[in-house]
Amino acid sequence: MERRRELFGGRSAAILALAGSAIGLGNIWRFPYMVGQMGGAAFIILYLASCLLLSLPIFLAEAIIGHRTHAGTIGAMEQLAPGTKWKWLGLLTVLSPMVILSYYSVVGGWSIDYLWRSLTVGFHVDEVGAVSSAFGAFISKPWGPLVCHTLFLGACAGIVSAGIKSGIERFNKITMPLLFVLIVLIMVYSISLPGAGAGVDYLLKPDFSKITPSAIAAAMGQSFFSLSLGVGTILTYSSYIHRKENILVTGAGTVFFDLLFALIAGFAIMPAVFAAGIEPGAGPGLIFETLPFIFAKMGTTVPWVSSVVAVLFFVTIVFAAFTSAISMFEVGVAYLVEQKGLSRRRATLLIFAVTWLLGALCSLSFGPLSGVKIFGRTIFNFCDFLTSNFLMTFGGLLFVIFVGWKMDKAAVRDEFTHGGTARFNGAVFDVFWFLLRYIAPPAIVVIFLTNFVA
Ligand code: PFF
Numbered sequence: 001m002e003r004r005r006e007l008f009g010g011r012s013a014a015i016l017a018l019a020g021s022a023i024g025l026g027n028i029w030r031f032p033y034m035v036g037q038m039g040g041a042a043f044i045i046l047y048l049a050s051c052l053l054l055s056l057p058i059f060l061a062e063a064i065i066g067h068r069t070h071a072g073t074i075g076a077m078e079q080l081a082p083g084t085k086w087k088w089l090g091l092l093t094v095l096s097p098m099v100i101l102s103y104y105s106v107v108g109g110w111s112i113d114y115l116w117r118s119l120t121v122g123f124h125v126d127e128v129g130a131v132s133s134a135f136g137a138f139i140s141k142p143w144g145p146l147v148c149h150t151l152f153l154g155a156c157a158g159i160v161s162a163g164i165k166s167g168i169e170r171f172n173k174i175t176m177p178l179l180f181v182l183i184v185l186i187m188v189y190s191i192s193l194p195g196a197g198a199g200v201d202y203l204l205k206p207d208f209s210k211i212t213p214s215a216i217a218a219a220m221g222q223s224f225f226s227l228s229l230g231v232g233t234i235l236t237y238s239s240y241i242h243r244k245e246n247i248l249v250t251g252a253g254t255v256f257f258d259l260l261f262a263l264i265a266g267f268a269i270m271p272a273v274f275a276a277g278i279e280p281g282a283g284p285g286l287i288f289e290t291l292p293f294i295f296a297k298m299g300t301t302v303p304w305v306s307s308v309v310a311v312l313f314f315v316t317i318v319f320a321a322f323t324s325a326i327s328m329f330e331v332g333v334a335y336l337v338e339q340k341g342l343s344r345r346r347a348t349l350l351i352f353a354v355t356w357l358l359g360a361l362c363s364l365s366f367g368p369l370s371g372v373k374i375f376g377r378t379i380f381n382f383c384d385f386l387t388s389n390f391l392m393t394f395g396g397l398l399f400v401i402f403v404g405w406k407m408d409k410a411a412v413r414d415e416f417t418h419g420g421t422a423r424f425n426g427a428v429f430d431v432f433w434f435l436l437r438y439i440a441p442p443a444i445v446v447i448f449l450t451n452f453v454a
Contacts, residue, residue: 024324039210093232109148
């Protein structure tokens, strides 16, 4: 079916949108707490290596499919492998971002609540335990989190229904530069706190004994999540990139910004954690339980500065979560518009309805539905487990096999070298081809098995 497709306005718009998808809760919430749990600088080294050697090639594989076909996940598979079972990969990658979006929106909703609190009452506590129990009490109530989830998802729906250029592109163009400014400001504040030096050392001086097989698998898994791999978002966004744009430059630019943001977020959070004398390995509760305590504690010395930083911090989280969530939203919308002929507005409403419902169940699973278990996990934990440990890695593996072993090598080379016009010789392509065919598949299997056994 030939149709007119809206495209991103240019290279910077494409990089900002892809970086918007990549930079999210994964960078501000997951990366810092994993660094804290996995041993500081040593984990950062593993993370850098995973991004460059594993995730960049996978990212490019997905981007090449989208850019080559200018179609959503299912349309792309139908074009490149018509009449084969590969269309199931297209379908899988329409469904998995919807599952992630459902629980991601719940966490996005919590961030909205925290932003509201930082703007109104602030955080006034004198022990970490008090914030943890306030957090636990909030998420287990039915209504507050549900309202926040609805607000979060509703705002995403508003942006996506406005279209690629006037919705997604415009939002990312404003938000992404702002996010970088905010996180740098927070980092400067954090590093300037008395006692922050130990946190900086923690991030810069590697303890090589911390390089263990489970740390390696965790670093690979985190780079996968952070770059939004394996669930069709990179494919779908790349399908809105004009043919004249160089996909290698766009992909490398995105990975660079995602890495940079994660590192700055680490330097924004760890020094404050050390300055407040808190254990860096606090785990997933780090930003919702530990940080508010830090803001409260710092507030006793310089009251207004730390309140402003708290507001800026939660603004950063909310907007970073938005830019990622809209990329997941768009995958389903692209499918309904292109394959089912729905209008963008209807498609948005439908995706909103389905993800709202699943998200509501996830949200209630901290309270009234906490007794409902799927394979021994609450609904929220099951959706998280299913997507991060299974669907993302499985989808990523299939994309890599598809591009490395099924797609026409000449077509892949053509995309990679931008129609043969790229200035480097074939050696860079050969490295990419090798990583894609022989390194990425077993590495993904290792992440998968480690996650499963753990
Ligand atoms: N990369 C996002 C983050 O780091 O928060 C998470 C994400 C976005 C995962 C989009 C998957 C996805 F499709």
